Amino acid sequence: MALLDVQNLGISFGGLRAVDDFHLQVKKGQLYGLIGPNGAGKTTVFNLLTGVYKPSEGIIRLDGEDITGRSNIEINKAGIARTFQNIRLFKDQTVLDNVKIGLHNRFHYNTFEGIFRLPRYRKIEKKMEEKAMELLEVFELEKEKDYLASNLPYGKQRKLEIARALATDPKLLLLDEPAAGMNPNETHELMETIRFIREKFDMTILLIEHDMKLVSGICEELTVLNFGSILCQGETEKVLQNPEVIKAYLGE
Amino acid sequence: MKKLRLSRQGRSDLITYGIILLLCLILFLIGQSSYQLQGLLVPVCAQIMLAVSLNLTVGILGELSLGHAGFMCIGTFMGASFSIYMEQFIPIPALRFFLALLIGALSAGIMGFLIGLPVLRLKGDYLAIVTLAFGEIIKNLINMVYLGYDSSGLHFSMNDTASLGLAEDGVVIIKGPQGVTGTPTDSNFGIGILLVLLTVFIVLNLVHSRDGRAIMAIRDNEIAAESVGIHITKYKLMAFTISAALAGLAGSFYAHNYNNIKASTNNFGYNMSIMILVFVVLGGIGSIRGSVIAATILYMLPEVLRFMSQYRMLVYAIVLIVMMLFTWSPKAQAWKAVQLAKCRKRLRPLTDRFRKKSSGHMTGEGE
Numbered sequence: 001m002a003l004l005d006v007q008n009l010g011i012s013f014g015g016l017r018a019v020d021d022f023h024l025q026v027k028k029g030q031l032y033g034l035i036g037p038n039g040a041g042k043t044t045v046f047n048l049l050t051g052v053y054k055p056s057e058g059i060i061r062l063d064g065e066d067i068t069g070r071s072n073i074e075i076n077k078a079g080i081a082r083t084f085q086n087i088r089l090f091k092d093q094t095v096l097d098n099v100k101i102g103l104h105n106r107f108h109y110n111t112f113e114g115i116f117r118l119p120r121y122r123k124i125e126k127k128m129e130e131k132a133m134e135l136l137e138v139f140e141l142e143k144e145k146d147y148l149a150s151n152l153p154y155g156k157q158r159k160l161e162i163a164r165a166l167a168t169d170p171k172l173l174l175l176d177e178p179a180a181g182m183n184p185n186e187t188h189e190l191m192e193t194i195r196f197i198r199e200k201f202d203m204t205i206l207l208i209e210h211d212m213k214l215v216s217g218i219c220e221e222l223t224v225l226n227f228g229s230i231l232c233q234g235e236t237e238k239v240l241q242n243p244e245v246i247k248a249y250l251g252e
Numbered sequence: 253m254k255k256l257r258l259s260r261q262g263r264s265d266l267i268t269y270g271i272i273l274l275l276c277l278i279l280f281l282i283g284q285s286s287y288q289l290q291g292l293l294v295p296v297c298a299q300i301m302l303a304v305s306l307n308l309t310v311g312i313l314g315e316l317s318l319g320h321a322g323f324m325c326i327g328t329f330m331g332a333s334f335s336i337y338m339e340q341f342i343p344i345p346a347l348r349f350f351l352a353l354l355i356g357a358l359s360a361g362i363m364g365f366l367i368g369l370p371v372l373r374l375k376g377d378y379l380a381i382v383t384l385a386f387g388e389i390i391k392n393l394i395n396m397v398y399l400g401y402d403s404s405g406l407h408f409s410m411n412d413t414a415s416l417g418l419a420e421d422g423v424v425i426i427k428g429p430q431g432v433t434g435t436p437t438d439s440n441f442g443i444g445i446l447l448v449l450l451t452v453f454i455v456l457n458l459v460h461s462r463d464g465r466a467i468m469a470i471r472d473n474e475i476a477a478e479s480v481g482i483h484i485t486k487y488k489l490m491a492f493t494i495s496a497a498l499a500g501l502a503g504s505f506y507a508h509n510y511n512n513i514k515a516s517t518n519n520f521g522y523n524m525s526i527m528i529l530v531f532v533v534l535g536g537i538g539s540i541r542g543s544v545i546a547a548t549i550l551y552m553l554p555e556v557l558r559f560m561s562q563y564r565m566l567v568y569a570i571v572l573i574v575m576m577l578f579t580w581s582p583k584a585q586a587w588k589a590v591q592l593a594k595c596r597k598r599l600r601p602l603t604d605r606f607r608k609k610s611s612g613h614m615t616g617e618g619e
Contacts, residue, residue: 047358050479072479073483074482076480077481081479084475088473089472089473090469090477091472092469092471092538092548093469093472098467101469101477102480104480106467107462109461113455114464115345115457115458115461116457117457125462128462168480168481211471240354
């Protein structure tokens with residue numbers, strides 16, 4: 001059974017049909033790509049999946065559980081985490097704190113214990129710190145843990161965003177153009193990181209990307225969106241050779 | 253022996269507490285010089301508490317609130333009324349005062365929660381306008397309240413003293429625009445210092461806890477905060493409520509410094525809210541330490557400068573500008589960073605020696 005099962009998903013903004021009859025099955029452990037020309041509706045699909053927008057119609061199931069129409073907080077708790085196309089870090093906080101905020105719903109102590117630093121505060125803060133450092137080490141950010149997030153170089157900010165998303169312990173990770181603004185070296189490094197995440201965390205990943213090298217390098221299956229509807233769906237190699245897809249990307 | 257190892261945060265907090273104690277010492281010495289200045293010691297503590305608590309809303313949560321004096325007002329009147337009424341039941345002044353402080357904080361906190369519920373849906377300027385209005389509403393409502401007690405219990409009215417219908421032995425606690433009269437003057441500078449420390453302790457520890465991080469995450473990026481599962485409304489309300497409760501605590505403390513207190517425009521009006529905001533902004537938004545220093549200097553200054561008569565406000569304005577530059581201009585920040593580095597360099601041999609000594613001591617004990 002698919003981990004993520006989307007049927008007949010659609011949303012309209014006024015008269016604009018942004019996404020129409022979108023369906024998608026992502027199996028557990030799969031690396032799935034969502035591509036398409038600018039304005040095709042890829043990020044809108046992400047916003048629908050994460051509950052930022054409520055779909056006009058359609059069903060979204062995660063691990064068999066119907067999560068259609070839930071708020072983004074509930075969907076995050078259900079197990080979908082994401083990164084953003086334009087990086088959205090907590091800029092005025094340290095790298096370590098950014099990851100700790102990602103751990104927010106996995107570790108609990110109440111406000112009173114926090115203010116008066118009772119034993120549980122110390123115990124759980126220590127655990128959080130360890131867990132956060134573990135994640136930072138995966139992304140080789142442990143040396144920068146006390147930097148402000150805004151002071152990190154661009155590539156590391158992208159990594160930190162992924163680390164923060166992983167901190168919420170998701171079943172499905174959505175990456176919105178992770179390679180945007182990266183040079184070829186950084187992109188290559190990112191590909192390695194994404195592969196590594198999948199293996200280390202046994203993660204299912206759905207990503208939006210424009211960089212064809214990255215897409216053809218790591219994605220097993222692709223869905224191509226154009227003008228809000230699916231143009232083509234299937235194994236990466238076949239999709240990329242589809243004349244329709246080439247036409248949509250390069251023109252005639 | 254447990255090694256005393258402080259994180260960067262811990263060290264920074266310690267410096268803040270140190271600065272507060274130093275300021276209190278200076279204030280105490282200033283207070284010795286004249287009777288008038290001594291009279292300012294309790295209010296200045298209340299001002300510091302207000303500035304620190306407002307910083308929780310403005311600096312940590314990142315929302316502009318202009319109704320802080322309103323919450324203080326609630327704390328003042330609830331605390332004072334409680335004390336007057338309870339004077340007959342609780343003979344121990346210390347316990348009564350403690351409970352009055354608690355009541356002041358609680359009532360302001362509840363009010364903060366109730367007001368925050370609808371108001372925090374707004375942002376930026378709109379939130380500022382609405383909180384400003386609520387501050388004024390609270391003040392004006394309290395100006396309409398008449399409260400008294402006699403042998404049969406409490407009496408309450410919104411009209412006048414006569415309509416309270418008190419018996420012969422009745423005492424009026426709140427007399428509308430004339431305010432509360434007969435508050436026991438329990439406040440003193442020592443308790444003020446303790447309360448300032450408590451306020452700073454609560455705010456700093458909150459900031460460094462799981463909840464504080466969530467609050468700051470909302471400030472930095474609401475969409476991202478939601479994407480990692482942080483409940484925006486809950487944490488906004490939490491920050492706003494705690495901020496209001498601490499203002500209420502300050503208000504209750506302030507009330508017990510005066511026998512009579514009115515909810516006038518000067519005390520609890522718009523000007524007061526702006527004044528607190530000035531402390532916060534000039535001290536550095538989000539910097540607790542800065543709020544403490546700015547509140548102290550800016551509150552004491554007009555009084556200290558009294559000997560200059562007419563030029564007093566001129567100097568005050570200049571100080572405002574200098575402080576603004578010192579906190580916010582890039583050049584001043586660079587200069588501060590350089591000075592700090594120099595200071596560290598000079599202190600390094602000292603700290604190294606201390607470290608060596610303490611670690612040597614430790615291994616010695618371990619063997």
